[in-house]
Amino acid sequence: MFKDKFREGIISARDFYREDIEYILQKGHEMLSVKNSNILSGKILATLFFEPSTRTRLSFESAMHRLGGNVIGFQSGDVSSIKKGESLADTIRTVENYCDCIVIRHPMEGSAKMAARFANIPIINAGSGSKEHPTQALLDLLTINEEMGKLDGINIGVMGDLKYGRTVHSLAMLLSNFDVNIYFISPEELKMRGRYKEYLYQQRKVKFKELTNYRKVLDILDVLYMTRIQKERFADLEEYERVKNFYVFSRKDLKQTKDNFKLLHPLPRINEITPSIDNSEKSIYFKQTGYGLHMRKAILAELLED
Amino acid sequence: MFKDKFREGIISARDFYREDIEYILQKGHEMLSVKNSNILSGKILATLFFEPSTRTRLSFESAMHRLGGNVIGFQSGDVSSIKKGESLADTIRTVENYCDCIVIRHPMEGSAKMAARFANIPIINAGSGSKEHPTQALLDLLTINEEMGKLDGINIGVMGDLKYGRTVHSLAMLLSNFDVNIYFISPEELKMRGRYKEYLYQQRKVKFKELTNYRKVLDILDVLYMTRIQKERFADLEEYERVKNFYVFSRKDLKQTKDNFKLLHPLPRINEITPSIDNSEKSIYFKQTGYGLHMRKAILAELLED
Amino acid sequence: MFKDKFREGIISARDFYREDIEYILQKGHEMLSVKNSNILSGKILATLFFEPSTRTRLSFESAMHRLGGNVIGFQSGDVSSIKKGESLADTIRTVENYCDCIVIRHPMEGSAKMAARFANIPIINAGSGSKEHPTQALLDLLTINEEMGKLDGINIGVMGDLKYGRTVHSLAMLLSNFDVNIYFISPEELKMRGRYKEYLYQQRKVKFKELTNYRKVLDILDVLYMTRIQKERFADLEEYERVKNFYVFSRKDLKQTKDNFKLLHPLPRINEITPSIDNSEKSIYFKQTGYGLHMRKAILAELLED
Numbered sequence: 013m014f015k016d017k018f019r020e021g022i023i024s025a026r027d028f029y030r031e032d033i034e035y036i037l038q039k040g041h042e043m044l045s046v047k048n049s050n051i052l053s054g055k056i057l058a059t060l061f062f063e064p065s066t067r068t069r070l071s072f073e074s075a076m077h078r079l080g081g082n083v084i085g086f087q088s089g090d091v092s093s094i095k096k097g098e099s100l101a102d103t104i105r106t107v108e109n110y111c112d113c114i115v116i117r118h119p120m121e122g123s124a125k126m127a128a129r130f131a132n133i134p135i136i137n138a139g140s141g142s143k144e145h146p147t148q149a150l151l152d153l154l155t156i157n158e159e160m161g162k163l164d165g166i167n168i169g170v171m172g173d174l175k176y177g178r179t180v181h182s183l184a185m186l187l188s189n190f191d192v193n194i195y196f197i198s199p200e201e202l203k204m205r206g207r208y209k210e211y212l213y214q215q216r217k218v219k220f221k222e223l224t225n226y227r228k229v230l231d232i233l234d235v236l237y238m239t240r241i242q243k244e245r246f247a248d249l250e251e252y253e254r255v256k257n258f259y260v261f262s263r264k265d266l267k268q269t270k271d272n273f274k275l276l277h278p279l280p281r282i283n284e285i286t287p288s289i290d291n292s293e294k295s296i297y298f299k300q301t302g303y304g305l306h307m308r309k310a311i312l313a314e315l316l317e318d
Numbered sequence: 319m320f321k322d323k324f325r326e327g328i329i330s331a332r333d334f335y336r337e338d339i340e341y342i343l344q345k346g347h348e349m350l351s352v353k354n355s356n357i358l359s360g361k362i363l364a365t366l367f368f369e370p371s372t373r374t375r376l377s378f379e380s381a382m383h384r385l386g387g388n389v390i391g392f393q394s395g396d397v398s399s400i401k402k403g404e405s406l407a408d409t410i411r412t413v414e415n416y417c418d419c420i421v422i423r424h425p426m427e428g429s430a431k432m433a434a435r436f437a438n439i440p441i442i443n444a445g446s447g448s449k450e451h452p453t454q455a456l457l458d459l460l461t462i463n464e465e466m467g468k469l470d471g472i473n474i475g476v477m478g479d480l481k482y483g484r485t486v487h488s489l490a491m492l493l494s495n496f497d498v499n500i501y502f503i504s505p506e507e508l509k510m511r512g513r514y515k516e517y518l519y520q521q522r523k524v525k526f527k528e529l530t531n532y533r534k535v536l537d538i539l540d541v542l543y544m545t546r547i548q549k550e551r552f553a554d555l556e557e558y559e560r561v562k563n564f565y566v567f568s569r570k571d572l573k574q575t576k577d578n579f580k581l582l583h584p585l586p587r588i589n590e591i592t593p594s595i596d597n598s599e600k601s602i603y604f605k606q607t608g609y610g611l612h613m614r615k616a617i618l619a620e621l622l623e624d
Numbered sequence: 625m626f627k628d629k630f631r632e633g634i635i636s637a638r639d640f641y642r643e644d645i646e647y648i649l650q651k652g653h654e655m656l657s658v659k660n661s662n663i664l665s666g667k668i669l670a671t672l673f674f675e676p677s678t679r680t681r682l683s684f685e686s687a688m689h690r691l692g693g694n695v696i697g698f699q700s701g702d703v704s705s706i707k708k709g710e711s712l713a714d715t716i717r718t719v720e721n722y723c724d725c726i727v728i729r730h731p732m733e734g735s736a737k738m739a740a741r742f743a744n745i746p747i748i749n750a751g752s753g754s755k756e757h758p759t760q761a762l763l764d765l766l767t768i769n770e771e772m773g774k775l776d777g778i779n780i781g782v783m784g785d786l787k788y789g790r791t792v793h794s795l796a797m798l799l800s801n802f803d804v805n806i807y808f809i810s811p812e813e814l815k816m817r818g819r820y821k822e823y824l825y826q827q828r829k830v831k832f833k834e835l836t837n838y839r840k841v842l843d844i845l846d847v848l849y850m851t852r853i854q855k856e857r858f859a860d861l862e863e864y865e866r867v868k869n870f871y872v873f874s875r876k877d878l879k880q881t882k883d884n885f886k887l888l889h890p891l892p893r894i895n896e897i898t899p900s901i902d903n904s905e906k907s908i909y910f911k912q913t914g915y916g917l918h919m920r921k922a923i924l925a926e927l928l929e930d
Contacts, residue, residue, distance in 0.1 A: 048360040054660040056689055058682070066399040067412055070364070070390050074416035077362055077388040082689040084682050087397040091699040093678040096856065098892030101899075102910075106679055106891060109914040110686035244402065279412060280404030287407075298408075302415040354666040372705040373718055376670070376696050380722035383668055383694040393703040550708065585718060586710030593713075604714075608721040 015314055020128045021113075021135035022311060025146040025185035033153060033189055039310035040154040046309065051317050052081035058111040059085035060103070061138070062094070062118045067279060067301055068138045068148070072115050075308040081316070084111060101130045108133050113316055116140075134315045142176045142245055148278055149182035151307035155300045156235055159274050164191040167232050171197035171259060172239030172284065174204040176246070179278040180239055181208065188216035195233070197226045199258045201251060202241070226259065230268040236261075238277045238284055238297075261285045266294060276300055320620055326434045327419075327441035328617060331452040331491035339459060339495055345616035346460040352615065357623050358387035364417040365391035366409070367444070368400070368424040373585060373607055374444045374454070378421050381614040387622070390417060410436045419622055422446075440621045448482045448551055454584055455488035457613035461606045462541055465580050469496040473538050477503035478545035478565060478590065480510040482552070485584040486545055487514065494522035501539070503532045505564045507557060508547070532565065536574040542567075544583045544590055544603075567591045572600060582606055626926055632740045633725075633747035634923060637758040637797035645765060645801055651922035652766040658921065663929050664693035670723040671697035672715070673750070674706070674730045679891060679913055680750045680760070684727050687920040693928070696723060716742045725928055728752075746927045754788045754857055760890055761794035763919040767912045768847055771886050775802040779844050783809035783871060784851030784896065786816040788858070791890040792851055793820065800828035807845070809838045811870045813863060814853070838871065842880040848873075850889045850896055850909075873897045878906060888912055 014035050018027070057076045059069050065087075073083045086092050094103060100118065104127045107114060116127055117138040124137030124144065139145045157163055168187065170180050174196055184204075187194060196204055203222060212218040223229065226236070238261060246252040261275070266289050269275075277285060277297040289295050320341050324333070363382045367375050371393075379389045392398050400409060406424065410433045413420060422433055423444040430443030430450065445451045463469055474493065476486050480502055490510075493500060502510055509528060518524040529535065532542070544567060552558040567581070572595050575581075583591060583603040595601050626647050630639070669688045673681050677699075685695045698704050706715060712730065716739045719726060728739055729750040736749030736756065751757045769775055780799065782792050786808055796816075799806060808816055815834060824830040835841065838848070850873060858864040873887070878901050881887075889897060889909040901907050 056686055061397070064397050064399060064401040066392075066404070066409055070392075070413060070416050073390045074362055077390070083390075084685045084689070084695075086678075086682075086699060087392060087394075088699075091673070091676050093676060093892040095676040096852070096854070096892050097894045098678070099899075102892060103678055105910045106913045107682060109910075110682050110917055240402070242402070280399040280402050280408060282403045287405075298411045298415075301412045305416055367703070370703050370705060370707040372698075372710070372715055376698075376719060376722050379696045380668055383696070389696075393698060393700075546708070548708070586705040586708050586714060588709045593711075604717045604721075607718045611722055 018315065019134065021137070021315065022146050023125050023128050023135065023137050024144050025149050025182035028146070028186055028189065030189040033150070033186060036150060036307075036310055036314065037154055037157050039314060040150075040303070040307045041158065043306040043309040043313070044158075048078055048080075050080035051313060052076065052079040055081040055113070055316050056111040057081060057083050057312065058107050058114045059083060060107065060114060060116045061085070061087050062089040063139065065117055065138070067304060068117065069115075071301070071304045072136075072138070072308050072312070075305055075312055078305075079309055079313060081312070100127065104130045113312070136311065136315070139178055142178050143181050145178040145182045147308060147311060148179045149186045150311070151300070151304040152179070152183050152237065152276060152278070153186055154307045155276060155296065155303045156274070158303065159296060160234060160272070166234040167193045167195070167229075169195040169197050169226060169229060169233045169236040171226055171236060173202045173241045173245070174198040175202040176242055177239045180237070183237065184212060184218070185216075188212060188218040192219070194218060194220040195229050196220055196222045197224065197229075199224060199255045201255055227265070227268070230265060231270065233269065233273060235274050235276060236269075238275065238281075240280060240282055240284060257283065259284050261289075263289050266292060269294060324621065325440065327443070327621065328452050329430050329434050329441065329443050330450050331455050331488035334452070334492055334495065336495040339456070339492060342456060342613070342616055342620065343460055343463050345620060346456075346609070346613045347464065349612040349615040349619075350464075354384055354386075356386035357619060358382065358385040361387040361419070361622050362417040363387060363389050363618065364413050364420045365389060366413065366420060366422045367391070367393050368395040369445065371423055371444070373610060374423065375421075377607070377610045378442075378444065378614050378618070381611055381618055384611075385615055385619060387618070406433065407436045414439050419618070442617065442621070445484055448484050449487050451484040451488045453614060453617060454485045455492045456617070457606070457610040458485070458489050458543065458582060458584070459492055460613045461582060461602065461609040462580070464609065465602060466540060466578070469498065471497060472540040473499045473501070473535075475501040475503050475532060475535060475539045475542040477532055477542060479508045479547045479551070480504040481508040482548055483545045486543070489543065490518060490524070491522075494518060494524040498525070500524060500526040501535050502526055502528045503530065503535075505530060505561045507561055533571070533574070536571060537576070539575065539579060541580050541582060544581065544587075546587055546590060563589065565590050567595075569595050572598060575600060630927065631746065633749070633927065634758050635736050635740050635747065635749050636756050637761050637794035640758070640798055640801065642801040645762070645798060648762060648919075648922055648926065649766055649769050651926060652762075652915070652919045653770065655918040655921040655925075656770075660690055660692075662692035663925055664688065664691040667693040667725070667928050668723040669693060669695050669924065670719050670726045671695060672719065672726060672728045673697070673699050674701040675751065677729055677750070679916060680729065681727075683913070683916045684748075684750065684920050684924070687917055687924055690917075691921055691925060693924070712739065713742045720745050725924070748923065748927070751790055754790050755793050757790040757794045759920060759923060760791045761798045762923070763912070763916040764791070764795050764849065764888060764890070765798055766919045767888060767908065767915045768886070770915065771908060772846060772884070775804065777803060778846040779805045779807070779841075781807040781809050781838060781841060781845045781848040783838055783848060785814045785853045785857070786810040787814040788854055789851045792849070795849065796824060796830065797828075800824060800830040804831070806830060806832040807841050808832055808834045809836065809841075811836060811867045813867055839877070839880070842877060843882070845881065845885060847886050847888060850887065850893075852893055852896060869895065871896050873901075875901050878904060881906060
């Protein structure tokens with residue numbers, strides 16, 4: 013049972029196997045037709061965000077309200093006792109007394125996992141360090157599944173910052189449970205790390221290729237998952253300057269794609285997708301944010317409904 | 319119908335004509351006797367504030383709760399993806415998936431209008447640049463109408479920063495629909511801009527006079543609308559230092575006014591009204607904040623009620 | 625009646641006498657078995673925090689939701705009109721129009737008292753300057769009373785920063801109504817101020833001793849209330865550096881204590897309690913945060929229920 017398996021929360025995309033994903037995709041699909049409900053009436057969600065967020069925090073908070081629950085939390089560690097030197101473990105052991113579930117985003121690798129070790133209520137990882145953002149990956153899969161009608165058999169390009177991008181790491185993990193062909197597309201400096209690729213290849217038997225020039229595969233892709241080069245993850249700003257404009261997906265590129273091609277992006281974007289294609293039916297990154305709401309409603313309902 | 323005309327939201331005071339204003343003033347009046355209701359149950363308001371706010375944000379949020387709805391949002395752009403370089407247009411196209419209406423305050427001229435162009439839900443302008451703050455002007459009119467019993471025929475002074483002050487620009491626009499005499503009172507450096515005055519005079523047929531010394535008209539005014547000299551709007555801080563203490567309305571001034579004179583201020587004030595007159599029946603700037611709640615309840619009810 | 629006596633709110637621990645404390649401890653006890661209720665349905669709480677907070681703000685907000693009410697507010701003065709130079713008095717006279725009760729934390733001594741003078745609704749002091757944090761002291765007493773079964777007759781050590789710590793000042797005030805033996809334990813530089821001790825001794829007839837080495841009394845204490853050395857209260861950072869590691873309560877210390885000894889801390893802690901004893905039954909500082917929720921539910925219910 014999903015609820016039993018994830019009673020400690022949603023920590024890592026690595027914990028998800030095909031049956032778990034199919035189950036929650038089905039729940040997400042059902043949520044598409046539930047605008048408001050009272051199934052979480054009396055429940056409180058705490059959103060603890062130590063890094064900026066628009067989509068993740070607001071969609072979780074909206075999801076909670078849509079299901080009848082309430083929200084407390086903070087939008088920046090600066091307004092919390094972390095500012096006075098409190099450890100994250102102490103913050104968690106405090107806040108769990110005030111709510112029924114905690115959504116946490118924190119720059120430290122393993123932060124959500126650590127939080128789950130200390131908490132007696134479910135923890136949802138809303139982004140930890142550069143490795144994990146599992147609920148983003150779940151909403152990405154919901155988007156693809158709803159828009160393409162399937163996951164098995166698709167050719168998907170994953171492009172941009174594959175070294176520091178937590179969304180692509182979680183996405184690759186989830187995709188590894190399906191029969192997909194992945195094309196990892198990045199500048200040389202931002203290739204997926206060796207350890208990661210070994211794990212994907214050896215443990216998960218993922219079929220993937222690496223390349224730099226996306227135009228080589230544009231005509232065979234069903235889905236292209238574009239990501240931002242994230243300035244805030246670079247220790248070396250010169251390295252960032254070299255790669256920041258490496259990819260700019262244009263109208264001309266879009267014309268090379270299949271008829272039913274879909275362009276996704278976890279957002280925010282800077283300039284890696286030209287706004288002139290925003291209105292194309294192939295550009296579904298804003299629609300994707302809508303699927304985010306439904307996936308988060310599904311997750312909260314699963315974890316919190318009595 | 320108000321709801322049809324403003325289905326894209328409340329963007330500019332320029333969009334309001336006499337019948338629109340009279341309609342929403344009537345709705346605001348009715349809200350005076352509605353403390354709590356459930357007419358917006360299941361609705362979510364997003365408050366996106368890129369500039370500091372006390373009155374505007376909290377009164378909208380309180381209004382939403384008083385009508386049974388819920389609220390998500392952010393209090394500073396620093397905690398959102400704008401911090402990572404996201405455009406306002408992208409933020410809007412994301413957030414609209416999580417709510418039923420967006421209230422936005424942003425320093426950029428035209429920001430709310432631009433947001434409305436991208437959104438499929440109503441946008442409420444809670445202050446854009448130095449030109450527009452339409453819901454403030456509506457609550458100002460509600461205050462005058464409730465306290466004076468009328469708008470036509472009044473002599474109103476509008477005083478302080480007429481160059482950069484968005485509240486006075488929106489107020490002048492709304493007042494232009496009534497048979498009022500306006501006295502624009504300011505230091506030379508902060509006079510209303512020429513283009514603005516031409517529009518008011520030629521397009522709107524507003525009867526106004528400009529002066530610097532408010533004491534010349536103090537005995538004939540029914541209402542004085544005082545404003546703060548806004549440090550944050552000055553590019554040149556020396557200019558600010560020259561004018562910041564230009565007007566200080568005192569107890570002695572108050573004595574020169576008519577018996578039923580009313581002193582308004584959108585707040586915050588710094589030192590332009592001496593606190594020793596706060597308790598006078600003529601000083602209604604705190605009462606004005608209360609009318610703000612009711613006007614915002616009226617606006618939200620009109621835009622969002624099924 | 626508690627509600628009548630405190631109709632202006634909870635401002636100072638000095639206002640509490642034995643019968644008031646016993647009454648609210650009983651209400652707090654009753655709240656232990658009330659997870660959700662609707663007694664504050666339709667009520668709005670404003671939380672105005674001008675200093676960082678985790679426990680106090682989130683527990684008040686959670687308490688309000690658990691009782692069916694709603695919350696507005698800000699988590700930092702930077703996002704409010706205080707940033708534009710507004711006085712606290714003006715902020716209070718504005719916000720009271722939007723809510724039924726205000727919880728305020730502000731660094732200025734006497735800030736909550738001043739707020740209460742201007743407001744027509746109850747004010748709850750969530751920490752003002754270095755002297756007052758009455759609801760923390762109430763939850764501390766609830767914790768002791770629930771865990772020890774009594775307050776009279778206990779030996780309690782109060783240790784750490786007794787000069788700048790507002791929690792210990794409020795706690796001492798409340799304890800002065802009971803027949804307890806207090807041991808004030810601090811480095812020489814952080815002893816309780818003379819004026820304070822005189823008041824406790826002469827006005828309140830408190831039995832207390834002062835010492836520096838807590839090990840001398842460890843075997844006779846029933847309760848030790850440990851506090852953090854608060855960096856943000858020191859004008860002189862060198863003074864802070866000298867005393868910051870003065871006390872570190874260890875596993876070895878814990879072994880010297882009585883069987884039913886309880887270690888409390890208002891949190892956050894830095895390093896003054898070693899985490900290795902967190903799981904001891906004698907360490908109840910996280911449980912204490914849970915009692916905080918219940919005490920705040922009791923306070924809100926008393927002040928706001930119709």
